[in-house]
Amino acid sequence: MSDRAEVGLLDYSRRLPVRLVLLVVLLFLYLPLAVLVLFSFNDSRRTTVWKGFTTEWYARLAGNAELILALANSLTIALVTTLIALLIGTLAAIGLWRFRFPGNGLVGSAFSLPIVVPEICMGVAFLIFFARVLRWPQGLGWPLDLGPIIIAHVAFCFPFVTVVVRARLASFNRDLEEAARDLGASPWRALFDVVLPHLKPSLVAGALLAFTLSLDDFVITFFTAGPDTVTFPVKVYSMVRFSVTPEVNAISTLLLLITVALTLVALRVQAVAGDLQPRPTA
Amino acid sequence: MKTIIEFRGITKRYGPVVAVDNVSLAIGEGEFFALLGPSGCGKTTLLRMLAGFEQPTRGQVLIDGEDYTRVPPNRRPVNMVFQSYAVFPHMTVAANIEYGLKMDGVARAERRDRAREALALVQLEGYDERMPDQLSGGQRQRVALARALVKRPRVVLLDEPLSALDAKLREELRFELSRLQDKVGITFVMVTHDQDEALALATRCAVMHKGSLVQVATPADLYEFPSSRLVADFIGSVNLFEGRVVEDHSDHALIDLPEIGIRAWLDHGTGASGTVQIWLAVRPEKMELHKRANGEAPPVMEGTPGGHNVVAGIITDIAYLGSESVYEVRTEAGKILRVIRPNLTRWDQEDFTWDEPVWLGWHAEAAAVLLQ
Numbered sequence: 001m002s003d004r005a006e007v008g009l010l011d012y013s014r015r016l017p018v019r020l021v022l023l024v025v026l027l028f029l030y031l032p033l034a035v036l037v038l039f040s041f042n043d044s045r046r047t048t049v050w051k052g053f054t055t056e057w058y059a060r061l062a063g064n065a066e067l068i069l070a071l072a073n074s075l076t077i078a079l080v081t082t083l084i085a086l087l088i089g090t091l092a093a094i095g096l097w098r099f100r101f102p103g104n105g106l107v108g109s110a111f112s113l114p115i116v117v118p119e120i121c122m123g124v125a126f127l128i129f130f131a132r133v134l135r136w137p138q139g140l141g142w143p144l145d146l147g148p149i150i151i152a153h154v155a156f157c158f159p160f161v162t163v164v165v166r167a168r169l170a171s172f173n174r175d176l177e178e179a180a181r182d183l184g185a186s187p188w189r190a191l192f193d194v195v196l197p198h199l200k201p202s203l204v205a206g207a208l209l210a211f212t213l214s215l216d217d218f219v220i221t222f223f224t225a226g227p228d229t230v231t232f233p234v235k236v237y238s239m240v241r242f243s244v245t246p247e248v249n250a251i252s253t254l255l256l257l258i259t260v261a262l263t264l265v266a267l268r269v270q271a272v273a274g275d276l277q278p279r280p281t282a
Numbered sequence: 283m284k285t286i287i288e289f290r291g292i293t294k295r296y297g298p299v300v301a302v303d304n305v306s307l308a309i310g311e312g313e314f315f316a317l318l319g320p321s322g323c324g325k326t327t328l329l330r331m332l333a334g335f336e337q338p339t340r341g342q343v344l345i346d347g348e349d350y351t352r353v354p355p356n357r358r359p360v361n362m363v364f365q366s367y368a369v370f371p372h373m374t375v376a377a378n379i380e381y382g383l384k385m386d387g388v389a390r391a392e393r394r395d396r397a398r399e400a401l402a403l404v405q406l407e408g409y410d411e412r413m414p415d416q417l418s419g420g421q422r423q424r425v426a427l428a429r430a431l432v433k434r435p436r437v438v439l440l441d442e443p444l445s446a447l448d449a450k451l452r453e454e455l456r457f458e459l460s461r462l463q464d465k466v467g468i469t470f471v472m473v474t475h476d477q478d479e480a481l482a483l484a485t486r487c488a489v490m491h492k493g494s495l496v497q498v499a500t501p502a503d504l505y506e507f508p509s510s511r512l513v514a515d516f517i518g519s520v521n522l523f524e525g526r527v528v529e530d531h532s533d534h535a536l537i538d539l540p541e542i543g544i545r546a547w548l549d550h551g552t553g554a555s556g557t558v559q560i561w562l563a564v565r566p567e568k569m570e571l572h573k574r575a576n577g578e579a580p581p582v583m584e585g586t587p588g589g590h591n592v593v594a595g596i597i598t599d600i601a602y603l604g605s606e607s608v609y610e611v612r613t614e615a616g617k618i619l620r621v622i623r624p625n626l627t628r629w630d631q632e633d634f635t636w637d638e639p640v641w642l643g644w645h646a647e648a649a650a651v652l653l654q
Contacts, residue, residue: 178335179368181355183429184385193381197372 033256040249057250067251070235077146077231078214081153085210086203088154089161094195096162097169108166114159123223126152130224138226145229152224153214160213161206168202201269208266212259283310285347286436286469287332292341294327294493301327302338303493309486314463314470316484320516321475324493329439329473333362345436356385361430362439365446367422369414375401375425376410382433400432403462420451431466440472444479456482477517481505489513505565510654514563521569521619522652523562527554534646536590537562542613547583547590549646554653561652566620568648571609571634572641585646592643595619597636609634611642 007014040058044051061067096108114122126148130136136148172195180190196203218233225234232255236248287309294302302324309315317325330336331343334355343351350358361382370378379397388396401407404424414422423443430438443459444452460483463470474480480487481501488498489512497509508514511522528545529536535548539562546562554560572581574594582588598618599610602625609621619642634640 173366173368175364175366175368176370178333178355179362179364179370179429180381181335182333182360182362183382183433184356185381186356189385194370 036249037253037256040246040253042246042249045245057246058254060247061250061254064247066230067232067235067239067247070230070232071251071255073142073146073229074215074232076143077149077153078211080143080146080150081157081214082207082211084150084154085158085161085214086207089158089206089210090165090199090203092158092162093165093169094191097166111162112159114156115163119156119217119219122152122156123220126155126220127223136226145226148224148226149221149229149231152220153217156217156220157210157213160209164206164209165199165202168199172198204266204269208262211262215255215259283312285309286311286313286345287471288342288344288347289328289331290342290344292328292331292338292343294324294331294336295339300493302331304341305490305493305495306341307488307495307498309469309471311469312467314460314483314485315472316480316487317471317473317490318477318480318484318487318516319475319490319496323490325473325475325490326441328490329362329441329471332437332471333360333439334358359436360439361433361435361437362441363423363426363430363443365442367419367426367446369417369422369425369429371414373414374410375406375412375414375417378414378425379429379432382429386433396432397428400428403431403466404428419447420455423447423455427462431462431468435468437469437471440470442474442476443472445474445476452479459483481517489516491516507650508563508652511561511563511652514650514652519566519620521564521566523564525560525562527552527558527560530554535651537651541615541617542593542619543615544593545590546649547586547646548649548651549585552651554651558653563650563652564644564648566608566622567606567624568644569619569621570641570643571611571621571623571632572643573632573634574639574641580641581643583643583645591646591649592641593619595640595642597634597638597640600634600636611640613642 010018013019039050041053041055042050043054043056092111096104096111130148134148134151136145139145140147176194176198177190180194181187185193216233218237221231222234222237225231230238232251236252239245239248285308287307289305289307292302292305293300305324305328317328319325327336331338332345334350334353334357337352341351342349345359370381373381376394376397379400380393383393383396398407398410401409404427406421406424406428409417409421409425414425417425423446427438440459444455447455456479459470472480472483481504484501486498486500487504489496489504491512497504497513499507499509504513504517508517514520514522523539523541523546525537525539525546527535528538530551530553532551534550535552537546537548537552537560539546552560570581570583574580580589580592580594583591593613595611595613597609598612601608601610604625606622606624609623611619611621613619621642
């Protein structure tokens, strides 16, 4: 017998090669982002050579009305999309879980299909849909002119919510709902008092998914946006076509900050909700 | 005794499966009633129909003489303690107990008082602000019980109340449950597959099998006067013999037991006419074990004229259980019988051992005659 306990195959704290691989993977994941953030502080118009530190680009952002408008559009769309997708997605999940109707499995699959349908197909489909079936009136003004984009975003976001909520529902103890009913709660009351609290972590996760998916969607938005509505990814794309300015770096850094903050909040909420799960009896 | 619950001709079908088959049953006020049977016998379905979670395919459920068959669970004067306890994990103990009162629109101050009262009843004073995951299994069960009792229902339903607890705790809670029921005077209806639990707690039991009631009786009657082989076999352990009535008088009967090649003497008539096949059931603890030496006459069993109710055999196995020992004896005809002897002293004076020749017998009043 050796004195040291056996070193596990992937025990990276004690195996140098595994550590190196880990380092490479981390670099692969985060180096591009680090460069992006770094060059948002670069004192040069060109984005390839480091000249010195400046916050000029952040200051200039405040003056770029078009970019700000695009960001405002994106945030509005993401927020509205999240709310609607959360509602529809949760109801769909509960309906599929609760009721065993003929075709239940088929409807369930139909709800998850948009997740795997290529975005480009969805984009073209929506382009035709808004050209032929549902003509969105022009010149409605902000924010009504965002309607088509929001409709398209809800369509591809809510299936993600449904998937997450359904997974969580699978671990729900039906006795809890029956206990609430037994104690005098109506079906709706039981849903709100017992089922929804259990779903909370999945609602947070679903909302976060929907929000980020909507916020950075380019393909579908590109096809559904009218001539006067520009979202942030579309705007960045048009700016990059000429050259990537440090301004784009700066606003991307801000966006990164927002998403990281949101994720931290979500993780925190989930951790608290996780604490409330019953532990197995000793 | 006033009837509080009545099942009238209840049938429940799930597709082609008949879960409950034409059950009629009345439960009296203040009873601790047990629905007993193996899993899948329909006892839980019956309980859930009482709670309102299932509707019968046919028949009626009456509570206090009123038809509750189609009334949803939130409008029934019954409350249930679930097998999983179903304590709401995101609420404090106090919030759990007050939940039902809140649904009834009871004012906050009264809610708090009654919750505190209920907690005292189940001996959980001071646990108001605990979260369920800080409680042990036994404590959670008390919370579930308090949550049901606090609404002062007409009937409390218990679904396998003790099955999730370990043996020691189960025994404690068993006594506590019946003390509690005495104290609050509410009718309890319990579902269990555990015959010990039913015998210990219930004032009356219904034994169910394949969706039908087999026998409804007090625990003692179920054990001592089972109505069929099925009940005799399900409640406790039993030695069963096929038999034929040879003589039937008002004060005694003689039954031929071909399986062990002897005749049994009963101290009462059977009422079963001559050639009908019957079964004789003798509980293991009502059997006697005697040493057997070659050429010695068999012992005379109490209440018999001698030469009856005794069979020769050999001990094939002994299980020492502490408070008692179980002996397995093979008769000369090859039938295996069980005898239970209490260990009255710290060592066995007679010291029965493996492969020992013995006499096995029972009193004239020990056997039960079963017609089916």
